[in-house]
Amino acid sequence: MQRKDIFTNHRIMCRQVISSLFFLLFAYLGANAQTCTTLGQNPGTAFPVCGVDTFSQKTVPYCGGRDVPGPCGNIAFTDLNPYWYKFTCFSPGTLGFVITPNDLGDDYDWQLFDITGHDPNDVYTDASLFVACNWSGRFGITGTSLSANSLVNCEGDAYPTFSKMPTLLLGHNYILLISHFTTFTPSQNGYKLAFGGGTASITDPLPPDLDKASASCDGNQVTVKLSKKMKCNTLAKDASDFVITPSPATIVSAIGNSCAAGFDMDSVILFLNKPLLPGDYTLTMKNGIDGNTLLDNCDRGIPVDNSIDFKVLPLLPTPMDSLITPKCAPQSLQLVFKKNIQCSSIASDGSDFVVTGPSSVTVSNATGNCTGGLTDVISVNLSGAIVNGGTYQISLEAGSDGNTVIDECGQETPAGSSLNFVLKDTVSADFTYNILQGCAADTVRFNHPGNNGVNSWIWNLDYAGASMQQSPTAIFKTFGQKNIVLSVSNGFCADTSMQTFSLGNELKADFEVTNL
Numbered sequence: 001m002q003r004k005d006i007f008t009n010h011r012i013m014c015r016q017v018i019s020s021l022f023f024l025l026f027a028y029l030g031a032n033a034q035t036c037t038t039l040g041q042n043p044g045t046a047f048p049v050c051g052v053d054t055f056s057q058k059t060v061p062y063c064g065g066r067d068v069p070g071p072c073g074n075i076a077f078t079d080l081n082p083y084w085y086k087f088t089c090f091s092p093g094t095l096g097f098v099i100t101p102n103d104l105g106d107d108y109d110w111q112l113f114d115i116t117g118h119d120p121n122d123v124y125t126d127a128s129l130f131v132a133c134n135w136s137g138r139f140g141i142t143g144t145s146l147s148a149n150s151l152v153n154c155e156g157d158a159y160p161t162f163s164k165m166p167t168l169l170l171g172h173n174y175i176l177l178i179s180h181f182t183t184f185t186p187s188q189n190g191y192k193l194a195f196g197g198g199t200a201s202i203t204d205p206l207p208p209d210l211d212k213a214s215a216s217c218d219g220n221q222v223t224v225k226l227s228k229k230m231k232c233n234t235l236a237k238d239a240s241d242f243v244i245t246p247s248p249a250t251i252v253s254a255i256g257n258s259c260a261a262g263f264d265m266d267s268v269i270l271f272l273n274k275p276l277l278p279g280d281y282t283l284t285m286k287n288g289i290d291g292n293t294l295l296d297n298c299d300r301g302i303p304v305d306n307s308i309d310f311k312v313l314p315l316l317p318t319p320m321d322s323l324i325t326p327k328c329a330p331q332s333l334q335l336v337f338k339k340n341i342q343c344s345s346i347a348s349d350g351s352d353f354v355v356t357g358p359s360s361v362t363v364s365n366a367t368g369n370c371t372g373g374l375t376d377v378i379s380v381n382l383s384g385a386i387v388n389g390g391t392y393q394i395s396l397e398a399g400s401d402g403n404t405v406i407d408e409c410g411q412e413t414p415a416g417s418s419l420n421f422v423l424k425d426t427v428s429a430d431f432t433y434n435i436l437q438g439c440a441a442d443t444v445r446f447n448h449p450g451n452n453g454v455n456s457w458i459w460n461l462d463y464a465g466a467s468m469q470q471s472p473t474a475i476f477k478t479f480g481q482k483n484i485v486l487s488v489s490n491g492f493c494a495d496t497s498m499q500t501f502s503l504g505n506e507l508k509a510d511f512e513v514t515n516l
Contacts, residue, residue, distance in 0.1 A: 036063035036082065039263065043120035046084035046175055048229065048264050049195070050203040050298040057083055057190035058102075060180045068111060068177065069127035070135075072154035077111070077135055081180040081188065086120070087202040089172050094165035096197030098143035099178060103189040107181045108142055109135045116172040123175065131174070132166040135159070146197065168200040204228060208296040209303075213283045213310040217409030219275030222251075222310070224268045224283065226294070230302075232259035234295040236288030239270055243284045249274045264297060278314045282307050313338075318407040320396060323419045324377075328493035329385040329426050333394060335419075337407070340374035345406035347399030353380045357392030357423075374408055389425035389452070389492075393418050424492035425452035431486050431497065440477065442503045446484070447471040453490040460485040479503040 038061050039045045049055055064079040099108050111133035113123045123129055132151040134142050136159040145162040153159040168174065180188060195202065211225040222244070235241065239254035249272040256265030284307040285293045293301040318341070324334035333355070346352060350363035362383040368375030380394065395418040396404050406412045428451070436443040448457060448470055459467040462482045464474035476482065482503060487496040 036061070038063070039261075040083050043084050043115075043123055043175055043177075045262055046086040046120065048297045049085045049087050049193075051087075051195040051201060052203055052298050054192050054194040055085070056192050059190050060188045062188070064179070066124055068124060069130070070111060070133055070154075071127075071130055071152050072133075072135070075135075075155055077109070077133075077155070077179075079177055079179055083178050084120075085176040085178070085193065086115075087174055087176075088204070089168035089170055089174065089200055089202060090204055091201035092168055092170040093199030093201070094144075094146075095168050095174075095195075095200050095202070096144050096146075096165050097176075097193065097195045098141060098197075099191050099193055100141050101139075101189065101191045104140045106189055106191070107137065107139050108191055109133075109179045109181060110142065111135075111177045111179075112166060113175050113177070114169075114172055115175050116169075120175055123177070132163055134161060134163045136161045144198070165198050168202070174202075203298055204296065208294065208300055209306055210283065210285065210308040213308050215276055215281075215310065215312045217315065219249075219277065219312055220272050222270040222272070222276075222283065224270065224308075226266055226268070228296060229264040229266050230294045230296050231299075232256045232263055232265050234290065234292055234301075235259075235265070235268060236290045238289055241286060241288035241293055242268075242270055243286055244270075244272075244276075245282050245284065246279075249276050268294075276312045278312050280309065280311055282309050315409060315411065317411040317413050318409075319413060320394075320417050320419055323394065323421050326386075326421055326423060328424070329387050330423070331382050331385045333380040333382070333421075335378045335380060335394070337376050337378070337405075337413075340376050340408040341368065341378065342406045342408060343368045343370040343373050343375055345401070345403055345412075346375075346378060347401045349400055350380060351399035351401075352396060352404055353399075354395045354397060355380070355382070355392060356395070357386075357388075358390035359386065359388040361386055361392070378405070386423055387426040389423050391420055391422050393420050424490055426493045427452045427454050427488055427490050427495050429486045429488045429495040429497035431484075431499070433484070433499070433501070435501070435503070437503075442476045442479070443473060444476060444482075445471070445473045446486075448486065448488060452493075454488045455491065456489040458487045476503055 112131040113129040134153040135155045137157045142161040144165040148162045148164040209227040239251040253271045257267040318339040322336045350366040355361040364383040431448045434445045461474045485498045
């Protein structure tokens, strides 16, 4: 036996023994031994990444060991000593990446999941999330390659370390597990993860910017909503990234939303040394003490001097600001408020709201899009669709809970607040027709009454062509079954109908001969 073969067999045996030791150790120590506490080592705290950078892990802490379903039959893979990476596909195509161990004698494995519409932790139970994997037992560099033949490479030295580039779908969310199979040693070497070579883009094209800002009720805080998620570690803790003008108060600190349990944030809370008085203000980006503004996951920064205006309102009740324009035959009305409303103040039976107009309307319930017990939009749901046109009004009154609605500052919106909205009648595309039979062709006259303000007609007259007239006439030179489709609209409501009839009056010159 060759020396290389002896070494390979010895390594396979060691791997099998070590796998058994890990299994026995985790079974003995229980769930606590499997718990990963470092950010990035659980699916829910995965690193956000993009396609224009190389990501380095200097060390990989020991933890994990949970089973991960895969396509390799009865072979059970585990997230041993894991790190997880998440990204979104912004342009469809193939995904190329390379994992280079800092010690080329290390064995790294990986598996890719499509978690679109799923909780990240579903990767442990839902085998349908699988996209591609490589669990080869060989040491060294691994990843995806144009020259590879399979999306699946299972355990063992028989499998290559590179898998085929998987195809990513536009708008889908993915998560990549990188697992370090290793022996019990005092420390672990890490690796570098680099994306490239594929045709897909996982780089968000949206430039980073400020979205909106709002002051707290007492004026001591300003919440800044960002245009996209940005890196928590690029926020200067002394808030020197931001300047408020005019400046009756000083920003003294800042925290990023969700930064305690993740790597990126979609908003920032600024803390002031004293309250802002009612008035108009501007928030402007600056390079902070850390030498940069806020950076997105591709290290693109919000440009210096980008700004956004905001108002500090007097402590007054919050009126109903506006109504999202209803669609045809609405069964729900969406009310918008300038300040967040306490969800607990919304009467669930909808009794805070009354709708009046040309037809009778009954409110069945009301709900908020609640986050942290607050919402800026209330959905007023109706017992049935409003099908009659005209001007309607939605009004606020004290509901079954004894109050109207109460904003985040504890101010109750006065009863009697109201908003008007205009609807148009629903329409029907039902039509009639009259067949005038002929010898070589039939003439069919179609008619739509044009009720409820219909001003648009689109007829598909089978093989007789199309028409945009209200009542067209069609000549059919072929007989048999005809399918007629009409779509109508009054500019607000639309409808489509289809009718089928048969033209069977064709005359044929034919005769029979009887043999005598």
